[in-house]
Amino acid sequence: MELQLTDAERAFRDEVRAWLEAQLSGRFAHLRGRGGPGDEHYAIEDRLEWGRVMGAAGYNCIAYPKAHGGRGATLTEEVVFNEEYVAAGGPGRIGHIGETLLGPTLIHFGDAAQQERFLPKIVSGEEIWCQGYSEPEAGSDLANLQTKARLVGDEWVLEGQKVWTSMAPWADWCFVLARTDPDAPKHKGISYLLVPMKQPGITIAPIEQITGGAEFAEVFFEGAKTRKELVVGGVNHGWKVAMGTLAFERGGSTLGQQHLFQNELDRVIAAAKRNGAGKDPVLRQRLADAAIRLKIMRLNAMRMLADQSAELSREALISKLYWSHWHRDFGELAMDVLGAESELAESAPYELTAAQKAFLFARSDTIYAGSSQIQRNLIAERGLGLPREPNR
Amino acid sequence: MELTLTDDQQELRRGARRFLAAESSPDKVDAAMKTERGYDPATWQRICEELGWPALTIPEAYEGIGLGPRELYPLMEEMGRHVACAPFFSTVCLGVNALLCAGTEAQKQAHLPAIAAGERTATVAYTEPSGRWDASAIKATATRHGDGYVLRGHKRYVLDGHSADLLVVAARAPGSTGENGVSLFVVPATTAGVTRTWLPTMDQTRKQADVVLDGVRVPADAVMGEPGAGWAPLARTLALAVTALAAEQVGGAEACLELAVEYAKVRKQFGRPIGSFQAIKHKCADMLLLVESARSAALYASLLAAEAVEALGAGGPSAGASAAFAEAASSAKAYCSEAYFHCAGESIQIHGGIGFTWEHPAHLYFKRARSSQTLLGSPAYHRERVASLMDL
CATH class of the missing domain: 1.10.540 (Butyryl-Coa Dehydrogenase, subunit A; domain 1)
Incomplete structure (x- = not known):
């Protein structure tokens, strides 16, 4: 369509x-x-x-x-x-983290000085941003974050650790959720700080991941500093800002992503025709199923795009769960279609093929940006009105 | 082309829901399905006279309302939602479509006004004891005899075959195979040599019959269109029927989700609503994903169905449009069948013991979901069709 x-x-x-x-x-x-x-x-x-x-x-x-x-x-x-x-x-x-996450946040919650300082360089591609949200003890339970920032004179001083930070080695700045009121309840007392990355108080340790690459890093804050006025949305209001950021995604990239998936699927279909897997009755079923589900992903997106009036439509709610599982299943299908060949890497020491990268990387799709379990909670609570867990 | 319902469609939906909530309540379904006929004639009369549903997709030239698959879509969703017991699917989705796709002008004049007025019901008899859904299902023969034909064979799994007034019978030229040599015939059910027997079914809401053709003599003008070229219009008829069935499945699946969610909000165990437990929430979230995705698939198929029907007057759709519609219809049937069955099963599980009783409507949906999965071809059958269309 x-x-x-x-x-x-x-x-x-x-x-x-x-x-x-x-x-x-x-x-x-x-x-x-x-x-x-x-x-x-x-x-x-x-x-x-x-x-x-x-x-x-x-x-x-x-x-x-x-x-x-x-x-x-x-x-x-x-x-x-x-x-x-x-x-x-x-x-x-x-630059996509700056463009899609920080920029909209500054436009919505930032003050004029912050907007003037940061937005032009995001737009020009001159400054790269990374996101400092997750911590070792704050994954799905993000509000459990422990990184602290104290005001010392005109500067915030940060102590703590972030993890799973993409682009950290190349980033100029990081938007960091840090606890600025240690006595406040969990969701209060958090601030959204803009912190320069290239400074002595920050150490970056790349995390070697399942693919052998290191796209994420641990970021250690040991006396890292940022100026007092670089708090977005007010001191201790960071949770609201962080949650607001999630709502800015209006689905503009979703069709592009599906195009990528279609390219991946087309390559596997071509491989299936080449190596005879396309004649295997079970694999035929799975290939057709993958194609059907990808088409439906696109139709869901078209409905979501047509329905921008709703605050958060059902089609938007299911989007992450749908595409991440499609992609994960696809990775497994790609391996099955390639059969014996699926094991052979591109080259030593550990350069993987595109199919292998998709297969392995897809395991993260169902974890990052709200795991499938968190997505299901959101769908059930926001989309169906089921009651929240008593202790949340 | 928009994947959203127009105001007129919404209005149709509201009207259908109002009527069916009262006239297709679980009690009334229970009463109707326990009869051999399978529906309440008085209610069917009201559907024909007050609501005009059988006339919906019949062109105005044949005294119908002149709407099409797009308007049928919300109606089918509602019939699925209420597990409606009526000869609607057989008459409109099969019979009327067969007359529109294959019928001669005289046949349309002879039958469509009577169907529109609610004076006649119809069905398509093409399946046989082999249980196949493709052209190879057709073993019954049509032998030339004088000016007409003699039909011999055994039709099985014929929807409402025991109660329909008019049968569209598929039979082939002796010695022909596959899609060649198939002809369609308009056969009044009372024609000599036609023996019809009701077949008790697990899903009592959709009746099936055996139709034995024992030397049935029909005149030459009973042939629909070109003799021997009946498979193409029959395939188009089946694609239209499959599209309508997918919409019905969406409605059924959504009803299962809603029943389960409502129950999960009020049923308490361990001192709290069971819907506050993630084990239940996640089931409901998965159901929502399936329901909305099924809706996308079925809605899209209905749009292409509308284009296919519009093209009928202009010599039929192009080969490309035909293939796109066939793929969309098969995709919708494969996906919606599994979505509905999954939701119907999960609804029973979430309801617990009460969901296993006859008293609760969960079993109506579960059985309808099961029979709909098979009807007009299983998900595997339709995925195989999609695989073929992908040139696998």
Whole structure:
């Protein structure tokens, strides 16, 4: 099912398509299709440069209001852009955490000084952000975070540890949830701080993950400092800000993601036709099932996009649970289709094939950004009105 | 093309829900399903006269209302939601569609106005004791005899075959195989040589019959369309029926979810509503995901069904459009069948002991879900069709 576009939207699509085609044919050609999940280490410097070139051409943060450096793109335009980006093989974007998480938070909760200081450099691709949320004792139970920040003179001083921080080695800044009132109840007393990464009080320890890569890191704060005024949304109001951030995702990237999945599925279908797995009755069933479910993922997204009036539609609520499980099942299917060949890596010492990366990385899909169990709680409580756990 | 219901469709849904909540209550379903006919004639009369449902998809030229699969969609959801006992599916989704897809002008004139007026019911008799759903199911023969034909064979699993006034019978030229040589015939149920026997079923809400054709003589003008070219219009009829069935499954699945959620909110064990336990919540969340995804699949199929029906007047849909519709219909049937069955099973589990009783409607849904899974082809059958369309 295709998006229905107006003439103006079609013109925008053509403009984006032409620009991406030109840019990804020249000095950035080697970035095509690279740098996604499981491949985050690829050509970091070139991808940072790519982000700046995107910014100079006005293609970062297109959904931001014009006053904040964006284009004020509609949801449809955002969807169109992301689809074109994926279709063109646009590389994984190192600046996406700043663009999709911090930027909208600053636009909504930040003060004018914070907006003026930070938004232009997110839009231009000059500053990279990472997220300091999870901790060893604060995963799904995020409000259990223990990192502390104390005000000393004009500065916050941070002590604690974050974990699973993507992009940490390349980030200029981190938005950190830290406890600023140790005596307040769990969800109170947390502040949302903006902390420069390149300073002596911060140590980054990459975490080698299941794929052998290290896209996440531990971040240790030992007397790390940031200026007093770099609190977003007011001291001790960080929980509200962090939860608000979750609501900004309006689904603009969802079709682009499905395009990526479609590319992955197409490659496996091609492999199945090549190696005869497509004639195996059980694998035929599973391949058809994967194709059917991916189409439904797209239809769900189309309904979600058509239904922006609702505060949080049912289609939006189920989105994460749906796609993460689709992708996980897909990874297993890819291995089964490839059969004996599925074991052979690309090269030594441990360079994996795209299918192997998808298969392994998909195990994180059902964990990060709200595990499947947390997603089901949210669906049941917000979507169906079932009662919360008594002790929460 | 929009995956949202228009105001008119919403209104149809509300009207159907009002009527069926009163006239298809669990008590009334229980009474109707225990009869051999399988429905209450007085209620059916009201459906025909007050609501005009059998006329819904019949063109105005044949004294119908002139709407199509899009408007049928909400009606089917509601019939599923209330496990309606009526000869609607057999008459409208099979009979009317067969007449629209295959019938000659004279046949449409002869039968559609009577169906629209509620004076005649109909069904399609193509399946046989083999239990297959594809063209190879058809073993019954049509032998030329004078100006007409003689039909011989044994039809089985014919929906409402014992009560329908009009049978659309599929039979093949002696010696032909597969999709070749199949013809469709309009056969009044009272024709000499037709013996119809009700078959008791586990799902009592959907009646089936044996139809034995013992040298049934029909005139030449009983043939629907081109002799020997009946499979293509029959396949289109079945795709339309499958699309309607998928919508019915969505309604049934959603009813199961709602019953389970309502119960989980009020049933207390260990001093708290069982719906506050994650074990129950997560089941309900999974059901919601299935219901909304099934709805996306079925709605989309109904849109393509509408396009296919609109193209009938203009010489039929293009090959590409036909394949897209066939794939959408089979995808919807595969997904919605499993979604409904899963929800019906989970509803019993969440209800506990009461869900296992005859008194509670959970068994109506469970049995309807089971019979619908098989009807017109199992999920595996339809996935195989999708696999073929993917050129696997």
